[in-house]
Amino acid sequence: MTGKQIEGKVWRFGDNVDTDQIIPAERLVSTNLDHLNDFIFEKVRPGFGQQVKKGDVLVAGRNFGCGSSREHAPRSLMEAGFSVIVAESFARIFYRNSMNIGLLLVECKTNAAEGDRLQVDTAAGTVKDLTTDRQWTFEKYPPFIQELVDAGGLVNLVKEGKF
Amino acid sequence: MGKTIAEKILSAKSGTDAKTGQIVVADVDYVMVNDVTGPIAFREYAKIGSSKMYKDRMVLIPDHYVPNKDIASAVQAKEMRDFANEHQVKNYYEVGRGGVCHQLMVEEGFAAPGRLIVGADSHTCTYGAVNALSTGIGSTEAAVVFATGKLWFKVPESIKVELTGKFRPHVDGKDLIIQIITDIGVDGANYKAFEFHGPGVANMTVADRLCVSNMAIEAGGKAGIFPCDALTEAYIKDKVRGTYTPVAADPDAHYCRTLTYDLGQIEPMVAFPHLPSNGHKVKDTNVVIDQAYLGSCTNGRIEDMRAAAKVVKGRKVAPNVRFLVVPASQRVYRQMLDEGLMQIFLDCGAFISGPTCGACLGGYMGILAKGERAVSSTNRNFIGRMGDKDSEVYLANPETVAASAIAGRIVTPDQLEGQ
Numbered sequence: 001m002t003g004k005q006i007e008g009k010v011w012r013f014g015d016n017v018d019t020d021q022i023i024p025a026e027r028l029v030s031t032n033l034d035h036l037n038d039f040i041f042e043k044v045r046p047g048f049g050q051q052v053k054k055g056d057v058l059v060a061g062r063n064f065g066c067g068s069s070r071e072h073a074p075r076s077l078m079e080a081g082f083s084v085i086v087a088e089s090f091a092r093i094f095y096r097n098s099m100n101i102g103l104l105l106v107e108c109k110t111n112a113a114e115g116d117r118l119q120v121d122t123a124a125g126t127v128k129d130l131t132t133d134r135q136w137t138f139e140k141y142p143p144f145i146q147e148l149v150d151a152g153g154l155v156n157l158v159k160e161g162k163f
Numbered sequence: 164m165g166k167t168i169a170e171k172i173l174s175a176k177s178g179t180d181a182k183t184g185q186i187v188v189a190d191v192d193y194v195m196v197n198d199v200t201g202p203i204a205f206r207e208y209a210k211i212g213s214s215k216m217y218k219d220r221m222v223l224i225p226d227h228y229v230p231n232k233d234i235a236s237a238v239q240a241k242e243m244r245d246f247a248n249e250h251q252v253k254n255y256y257e258v259g260r261g262g263v264c265h266q267l268m269v270e271e272g273f274a275a276p277g278r279l280i281v282g283a284d285s286h287t288c289t290y291g292a293v294n295a296l297s298t299g300i301g302s303t304e305a306a307v308v309f310a311t312g313k314l315w316f317k318v319p320e321s322i323k324v325e326l327t328g329k330f331r332p333h334v335d336g337k338d339l340i341i342q343i344i345t346d347i348g349v350d351g352a353n354y355k356a357f358e359f360h361g362p363g364v365a366n367m368t369v370a371d372r373l374c375v376s377n378m379a380i381e382a383g384g385k386a387g388i389f390p391c392d393a394l395t396e397a398y399i400k401d402k403v404r405g406t407y408t409p410v411a412a413d414p415d416a417h418y419c420r421t422l423t424y425d426l427g428q429i430e431p432m433v434a435f436p437h438l439p440s441n442g443h444k445v446k447d448t449n450v451v452i453d454q455a456y457l458g459s460c461t462n463g464r465i466e467d468m469r470a471a472a473k474v475v476k477g478r479k480v481a482p483n484v485r486f487l488v489v490p491a492s493q494r495v496y497r498q499m500l501d502e503g504l505m506q507i508f509l510d511c512g513a514f515i516s517g518p519t520c521g522a523c524l525g526g527y528m529g530i531l532a533k534g535e536r537a538v539s540s541t542n543r544n545f546i547g548r549m550g551d552k553d554s555e556v557y558l559a560n561p562e563t564v565a566a567s568a569i570a571g572r573i574v575t576p577d578q579l580e581g582q
Binding site for chain 1: 186188199200202203206207210211212213227228235236238239242282283284285287299300301302303304306307310311315349350353354380383385438524525526543545546547548552
């Protein structure tokens, strides 16, 4: 198994962030597919897409990504530059979508605040807040999910003949 | 130990002894995509570069932004049409011969007992009402099913919902599911399947069950599965394609949780913004509305239209209210004509359209302005779901929606009688 070490600036969200907030339905047309990041959180945090820098980390509470199955949601966050999403829990379809397209998710309850520097180590299973010097641990992925993560998504796994 | 329905279907389809918590790769009976989720799936399918395509298992249904809302949605809808033509996918449902995807999946007989069905739309869980294991997936995995006919599944834990009694007048499946979501929260069933049991099931119409299963996802549920009984068989008899095998849970199956409801105690409910778990009894509320919306994969069936028509018959929509009636399919539309329901809705002052998801997801055909409130028979009341971020959506059953259109505020038909 390969591990990843990621470090980035935290953008903090709460519980039950739904996919309509992540990217509103009116943006879900195929002509937008190459610039979905322009629309992230546009109704609830206008201008957010322009503030995120490559490698930043999104931290949230429970049930992140609930609601619609739109894969545009994890795609738009990935395209905006987020390296990983750390949340206490994820809604099922969002979790599947992210893992299947190669967006890294870590299920871990933290109280990292907006602006903190966060370090995620998927091999060690730790999340470290470098600003406050606090650390949390998370459970490693089941073997199949680890394989998906390593392959960078389901399409790659299929192309490698492993599915 | 015995097995739940989800464990049994995933065992049969994966050829393994599937148990809760395991990840299995299983054969999928049908995979559905719509005009919003399809285009990503088509791109990902091309990336896979497979020479295979499981065409007979694929169902393509444009419904979210059709009839085309604007040029961008016209381009998008054309992508699906072109894909269907290029690959000769016969299960494609053009505008005028189709409708809202989940209604069509049942009407066209794809949904049936014992089947494993996935769809790139979160409300694919609807077909649990007819004893299928069906669940929402993403576009990329839909593409993988196109190419391989199979997909990975985590075998879910199941929540047993024991039902007794019978609904009182003006109460239906919508009220039950809003009550359940209010009780357990919007993530109360995350990664779990609901399994419905008990003598109350036989007292619920299949339309009611479809509504309940449809909203299993609003508690995070992977599925909401009912047993197959005489009502199920009668409902699917003229629709189902192919053979099917009903699946029952073993008496000693393991459930992570048991919930018990007496249907006779359920009251008309309304879910306040901005989560489906914000349920209140309608009688305890006082909410003035600008719009009433009757339709969607949750409550756009002929049974819903009949119930609502009964309420508005001989009455007029309140002066400050727009009442939108959107049948979930062409078939429902025709039935409404045949049964004289169109006349009733037109006479009361409603706007009636052909089938589309449109306003339910804030797409078009009924968008809310800042500060406006809608009572809606749909399934989600998230921030900005039907329009401006400062608009509000209140979820209720079709009869409550109809009564509210008349009263101008959210009421039950009983409250309307008293006015």
